[in-house]
Amino acid sequence: MFIALFRRYKLLFFLGILVLIxxxxxxxxxxxxxxxxxxxxxxxxxxxxxxxFNSIQEKQLSLNDDEDIINSNIQQQDVAAAGASSKGxxxxxxxxxxxxxxxxxxxxxxxxxxxxxxxxxxxxxCKEHIINIACQIKAGVLYPKKLTNTCPSGxxxxxxxxxxxxxxxxxxxxxxxxxxxxxxxxxKKCIQTCLQSGFVYAGxxxxxxxxxxxxxxxxxVKLADSSCNMKCxxxxxSACGGYFTMNIYETGIAKYTSQIADSQLKTVDNKKVKIxxxxxxxxxxxxxxxxxxxxxxxxxxxxxxxxxxxxxxxYRELLKLETTxxxxxxxxxxxxxxxxxxxxxxxxxxxxxxxxxxxxEWDFVLNLSESDFPIKSIDKLTEFLSVNRDKNFVxxxxxxxxxxxxxxxxxxxxxxxxxxxWRIGDRxxxxxxxxxxxxxxxxxxxxxxxxxxxxxRDDLIxxxxxxxxxxxxxxxxxxxxxxxxxxxxxxxxxxxxxxxxWKRKLGCKCQYRHICDWCGCSPNDFKNEDxxxxxxxxxKQLFFGRKFEPVVNQLVxxxxxxxxxxxxxxxxxxxxxxxxxxxxxxxxxPPPNQDLLLLANSLIRINSKSNSIQxxxxxxxxxxITDYFDLDVYKGFLIRxxxxxxxxLTVELETWCRPNNQHAQVSKTNKLAKKIMQLEVSTxxxxxxxxxxxxxxxxxxxxxxxxxxxxxxMSQVExxxxxxxxxWIDPNDKIEEVGELTxxxxxxxxINFSKSNMKNPLMSGIWTVKLLQKKTLIGxxxxxxxxxxxxxxxxxxxxxxxxxxxxxxxxxxxNFYLIKDTCISYNQKNIRDIIGTYxxxxxxxxxxxxxxxxxxxxxxxxxxxxxPKSELLTDFANFDGSSS
Numbered sequence: 001m002f003i004a005l006f007r008r009y010k011l012l013f014f015l016g017i018l019v020l021i022x023x024x025x026x027x028x029x030x031x032x033x034x035x036x037x038x039x040x041x042x043x044x045x046x047x048x049x050x051x052x053f054n055s056i057q058e059k060q061l062s063l064n065d066d067e068d069i070i071n072s073n074i075q076q077q078d079v080a081a082a083g084a085s086s087k088g089x090x091x092x093x094x095x096x097x098x099x100x101x102x103x104x105x106x107x108x109x110x111x112x113x114x115x116x117x118x119x120x121x122x123x124x125x126c127k128e129h130i131i132n133i134a135c136q137i138k139a140g141v142l143y144p145k146k147l148t149n150t151c152p153s154g155x156x157x158x159x160x161x162x163x164x165x166x167x168x169x170x171x172x173x174x175x176x177x178x179x180x181x182x183x184x185x186x187x188k189k190c191i192q193t194c195l196q197s198g199f200v201y202a203g204x205x206x207x208x209x210x211x212x213x214x215x216x217x218x219x220x221v222k223l224a225d226s227s228c229n230m231k232c233x234x235x236x237x238s239a240c241g242g243y244f245t246m247n248i249y250e251t252g253i254a255k256y257t258s259q260i261a262d263s264q265l266k267t268v269d270n271k272k273v274k275i276x277x278x279x280x281x282x283x284x285x286x287x288x289x290x291x292x293x294x295x296x297x298x299x300x301x302x303x304x305x306x307x308x309x310x311x312x313x314x315y316r317e318l319l320k321l322e323t324t325x326x327x328x329x330x331x332x333x334x335x336x337x338x339x340x341x342x343x344x345x346x347x348x349x350x351x352x353x354x355x356x357x358x359x360x361e362w363d364f365v366l367n368l369s370e371s372d373f374p375i376k377s378i379d380k381l382t383e384f385l386s387v388n389r390d391k392n393f394v395x396x397x398x399x400x401x402x403x404x405x406x407x408x409x410x411x412x413x414x415x416x417x418x419x420x421x422w423r424i425g426d427r428x429x430x431x432x433x434x435x436x437x438x439x440x441x442x443x444x445x446x447x448x449x450x451x452x453x454x455x456x457r458d459d460l461i462x463x464x465x466x467x468x469x470x471x472x473x474x475x476x477x478x479x480x481x482x483x484x485x486x487x488x489x490x491x492x493x494x495x496x497x498x499x500x501x502w503k504r505k506l507g508c509k510c511q512y513r514h515i516c517d518w519c520g521c522s523p524n525d526f527k528n529e530d531x532x533x534x535x536x537x538x539x540k541q542l543f544f545g546r547k548f549e550p551v552v553n554q555l556v557x558x559x560x561x562x563x564x565x566x567x568x569x570x571x572x573x574x575x576x577x578x579x580x581x582x583x584x585x586x587x588x589x590p591p592p593n594q595d596l597l598l599l600a601n602s603l604i605r606i607n608s609k610s611n612s613i614q615x616x617x618x619x620x621x622x623x624x625i626t627d628y629f630d631l632d633v634y635k636g637f638l639i640r641x642x643x644x645x646x647x648x649l650t651v652e653l654e655t656w657c658r659p660n661n662q663h664a665q666v667s668k669t670n671k672l673a674k675k676i677m678q679l680e681v682s683t684x685x686x687x688x689x690x691x692x693x694x695x696x697x698x699x700x701x702x703x704x705x706x707x708x709x710x711x712x713x714m715s716q717v718e719x720x721x722x723x724x725x726x727x728w729i730d731p732n733d734k735i736e737e738v739g740e741l742t743x744x745x746x747x748x749x750x751i752n753f754s755k756s757n758m759k760n761p762l763m764s765g766i767w768t769v770k771l772l773q774k775k776t777l778i779g780x781x782x783x784x785x786x787x788x789x790x791x792x793x794x795x796x797x798x799x800x801x802x803x804x805x806x807x808x809x810x811x812x813x814x815n816f817y818l819i820k821d822t823c824i825s826y827n828q829k830n831i832r833d834i835i836g837t838y839x840x841x842x843x844x845x846x847x848x849x850x851x852x853x854x855x856x857x858x859x860x861x862x863x864x865x866x867x868p869k870s871e872l873l874t875d876f877a878n879f880d881g882s883s884s
Contacts, residue, residue, distance in 0.1 A: 102128050106135035117415070117422035117517070126417035133415050133470065134424055142470075144463040146431040149253065151489035156200060158252025158432075159191060164228035166221040167205060167244045173221070174203045174213030174248070177400060182208045186235040187249055195251035197401035198434045198484070203248040205241035208233060214255045217248055253434065256484070258396070258494040261541055262387040273363035273386045275301045278351055282308040282337070284581050285370045286317050287870035288550050293321075293328075294872050295374050295561065300382070302327045302360050306351050309334035312587040324873070329358075340516045342416045344440070345474040352449050363389060366443040366497070371525075371547035373557060375499065375534060377564060381543045385443070392488065393443035394480050395496035401435055408437060409472045409518050421472060423517035430463060433485045437477030441496045441546070444479065448488050452479070460485055472518055497543045499533065501526050509687040524688055525552040534560060550578040552689055555632050558869070572868045576631045579638070579863050582696075583625040595700035595786050600625050600639045602813045603657050605806065607822060608643070617643040620650060626863050627695045628656070636820065637696050638863055652825040654856050654863065659697045660818050666779040671714070672722065672746065673778035678710035681769055681783040690751040697816075701761035701788040706753050707769050707781070709741070713748045720745045725772040726754045731765030731785075741771075761788065766812065784816045823856040825864060 093115060097104070101124050108114045114134045121127045136142035167173050177197055181189055185208045194202035194212035203211040207230040225239075228247045232240040241247050277296055281289060293303060307315040307330065321328045333350055337343040348367065355365060364385055374381070397404040405411050411429060414421045429435060452461055464482055468474035483492045503524040510519040525547045526534065534545060534556075548557050558575060562568065568575055583592055583600075604619040620642040628635045636658025644650050664680060667673035684693035685706040692708070699705060707726060721744055728737045741754040764787040771779040787809070856862040 100124070100127060104131045104135065106131075106138050108134055111425060114424045117424050121420075121422065122418050129417050130415050130422055130424060133413070137413060137425065137427070143427060143467060144430050144459070147433045147460050147463045147485070148458070149433050149485045150458070150460065150487050151256075151485055152254065152487075153252055154254045156250045156252055156254055158195070158250065159187075160250040160252075161187075162201075162217065162248045162250065164223045164225050164239075164241070165203075165217045165246050165248055166223050166227075167203075167241075167246045169244070172211065172213075173217045173246055174199075174201055174211035174215070176214060177212035177402075179210045179402070180208050181210060182233065184234045185210060185240055186232040187238055187240070187247065189234060191249050191251050192431050193402070195253060195432070196405075196429065196435050198253070198256050198436070200251060200253060200255050201248055202251050203241070203246040204232065204239075205246040206230060206243065207240045209241070211246065252432075256434075256489070258492050259391060259490065261384070261391065261393075261493050261495060263384070263541060271386065272300065272382050273389060274361060275382065275385065276355055276360065276362045276365045277301065277303050278348075278355075278365050278367040279303065279305045279369070280337075280347065280351075280367055281305060281314055281318075281370050282311060283370060284311070284313055285550070286314055286581060287579060287867060288548075289314070289318065289370050290870040290872055291557070292368070292370065292373060294870070296368075296378055297325075297872070298378055298382075299327065301378070302329075302362055304329055304331065304351060304355060306331040306347060307334060309336045310589045312589050313581060313584050316586065321872070327360075336419070338416070338419050338421070338515050339512045340421050340473045340518065340520055342414070342421075342469050342471065342474050345468055345478055348475055349453055353453050356446075356450060356453060363446055364443055365446070365449055367441060368544065369546070371549060372441070372498070372544050373546070373548045373560065374543060375537055375545045375560060375564070376543045381497075384541065384543070388493070390445045390447055390491060391493050392445055392448050392479075392483055392491045393493045393495055393497055394483065395439035395441070395498070396436055396480065396494050397438040404437065405429070405435060408477065410435065410437075410477065412472070413470050414472045414517070415470060419515060421516040421518070423472075430467070433460070433481065435477070436480040436484045437473075438480060439496045439498070439500070440473070440475035441498050441500075441544075442479055443497055445491065448483065448491065451486065451488065452482055472516065473520070495541055497541070499537050499540075499542045499545045501530060501533070501545070501547060506688050506690070511686075511688060522688060523547050525549045526556050527553040528556050528559070531556065531559065535563075551580055551627070551629065551695070552691065553632055554578045554629065561869070568868065572866075574860060574865055574867050575869060577860070577865075577867070578629045579867070580627050580629075581624060582627055582637070583622070585621065585623050593698075595698050595703075595788060596625060596696065597622060598786055598809070599696065599698050599813060599817070600637075600641075602806070602810050603817060603819060604639055604641050604643075604653075604655055606810050606814055607655050607819050610819070617645050617651075617653075620644050623652070624863070628861060630861075634658075634695050635861070636818075638861070640825075640863065653822055653853070654825065655822045656820040656861055657817055658820060660816050663783065663816065664779065664781040667777065670773065670776065670778045672711075672773060675712045675714055675746070676709060676779055677712055677749075678708060678751075679771065679779050679781045681705050681707050681767075681781055685753050685755075687753075697783070699783060699785050701764055701785060703760075703762075705756050705758075705762075705767070705769075705783065705785075707741075707756075707771075709743075709752045709754075709771065709779075711743065711746060711750055711752070713750075714746050717747060720747050722746050722773065724778075725775075727770040727772065728756050728758060729768040729770065730763045731767060732763070764788075766815075784812055786813075821859075821861070822853055823859040823862050824853040825856045 093109060096115070096119060108118075108131060111134055114130065117130050118127045121130060133142065165173055176199055177194065179193055185204060187202070187204055190204050190210035191202040193210055197212060199212035200214045201212065201216065203213075205211060223245060227245045228239045228241045230240055230242045232238045239247055279289070279292070296303070303325070305318055305328070307318060315330065315334070319330055322330065331351055331354060333354070335343050335347045335350065337347050352365060355362065409423070411426060413424050413427045415424055416422075454461070457465070461482060464478060468478045471477065483489060500523045504521060507524055508519070508521040511522065512520050523546060526545060537545075545560075550557060555576065583596060600622045601619070604622065608617050608619055622639060622641045624640040626638045626640070628638055636656055638654050638656050640652065640654045642650055643653050661680070666676045666679060681699070682692040682694045682697045683699055683703045683705060685691075685708060686693050705728070721742065724741045724743065726739045726741050727735055730736050737756055737758050739754060739757070741752060743750065743752050762785050764785050766782055766784055768780055768782050770777055856864040859865060
């Protein structure tokens, strides 16, 4: 029987034998036999090899479990792939170089990442900057090779050899960090690795292995130097330990322990510190900024504000505060910063320089954004910092340093230009210093700030500034590394005074890939369901939370305010409402959203022709567009505009509009369709917060529509995964694209999205997106694509006549938007008297319709209604509470 089976399966038998022989051969080749170990048993060596291999494999799996690094590796592969493709196509590279308006200072043909970055950069200035940096790296003149660590090290001496020691498998001499450098190991390499990670001792073993730790080896296990006799891969003349024997060295630094912050006042008459709250602001959340300042404000502290140079609206409005509050100033030197950019560190250092040059007498500088909010009173923060004078509060990464370096991309060179961080290659960090970092939200002492911004700098700060000028997320590491390696090392407190709402499954979606050659993570906004986390900070040394965005969740901010300060007085209005400007006619930057302006102008034309108003006014100019929320629900947008009643009278009106959400249909018979809670198309879908940022749902021809499907959970299903077909159909009923959407688990409530990949510009008009399950239509949604240029001759604008074109646009928009109400502003001088004159005049009968409008100041939805949460100087005594 055996012979019959052998004949039948002899091919498989021989293949199995061959695989076994190969495995044994590879295992044998992987074993390095020490010079004096001829009489040692190969079996013992093989067993130990197996254990070591399993140990290394476990470490690699642990590393790959870190979602940040997985995301980073994805981005690395993308950039490398682009570079490899360019490298393989010599004609493309030749064309690229011929298009440059300058001659490169070095040969970059072999630098695939440099080529990739130059290909993608938009301007000649940026391309030249990238190449110049790459050439400096090639010449070895960009980065310092070694920096001086001035943190006191006691009796420890860098590179000092302690000798050869006996190690054991169960009780390692140095157990804090393990690395295997198969081709590059040497005492120097291992010492630098351990020093960089903040360890006192470094040990090389078994030729390729490097161990780090803080415990001095016992003299009882010291061996003769001849027992460590295996050669180093990178230095054949040096010994790198042996079989369970280790050469151990001092790295030259002392064991480091961060300071513990004091929590109580030491004396009753302890002098209170003065804090500068450095607000680094972007966007248009003016009312939330007011609310933040209101919660922080004290005459004893200072408020220095940097507004991104591209944000006219925020800068213009906040500049008014200087005339009322002497301890509030705006930075006149304004930079344009990007996520992860070197510009962020440049901006912080620039602001700190300005603070040192000012006449303000301050002790700490603490940076905040518009997304931060206090979770304890400023009095408590003042008391805490008063007993921790001269300490520096930063948050460390809390992981192995080499993992942090990989996560952050600190071993890569980045170049910032064209509002992008371009990755152009690997780099070696300088010898002699520890690397640290974590969060860019910091609280620094005046002494340390003076040190890092001094006009005459030591070589540590000078070198670090050069390194972090080309580092991703530099503000997350520069200050930490400067403290750890300077005379300020004993002032380091591992606490940035913040609680941050990290939800990495949502926050690590590579959402910044369009501005950075890397995959980074961002914290989520606090919502009502996160309230227990905020409550748990009551007895902790935490004073701020992030992130808070009222357009995402305003009620949690209100709950936090009342938790800290008690409830608002009875009768305060609009505590649950929020307004955020999206357009202002005075803005120069950023450029206005032309699609939004087209929509707004159409809606005020439609409003002027409505039956209730009887065409009594003519729209003149859109002044401002504001998104309006109540109880964390988007209620629409408000259009503040000028309108002419007749030749002599121009008034200011505000019209409330909202999208008509009645354009989705779902099957009434399909089980899955019955679970659809939302089926909608818009743009700017935020994966992290699972919501559209395009609140008015205005879609122009050059945007990328996204379909969102929200499903409630289905119970008792055979298969929890379902794949749906998504069909995008243009206004001419032509299918432009068909894609697939896989929903991983339909048993739970989930938000799923499908991006279109259609080429721009899209055809203007009414589109349809259909959702099918196994060729069965289960739902559809219609959406409007507006013409980006109203002079364009396309399917909406078949005529060159402007009025006819506007009429066609107005007709379409009227199907997708509703006009809720209109109010009038009496802010203009003598407007009441003027209107009164017209109301008594027989020849101005149309002007009598003006009385139909409520006054905006007395209309709860209006931007002119009271907002006690965001008013720094509040007077609501004259508000009578009426509303339409």
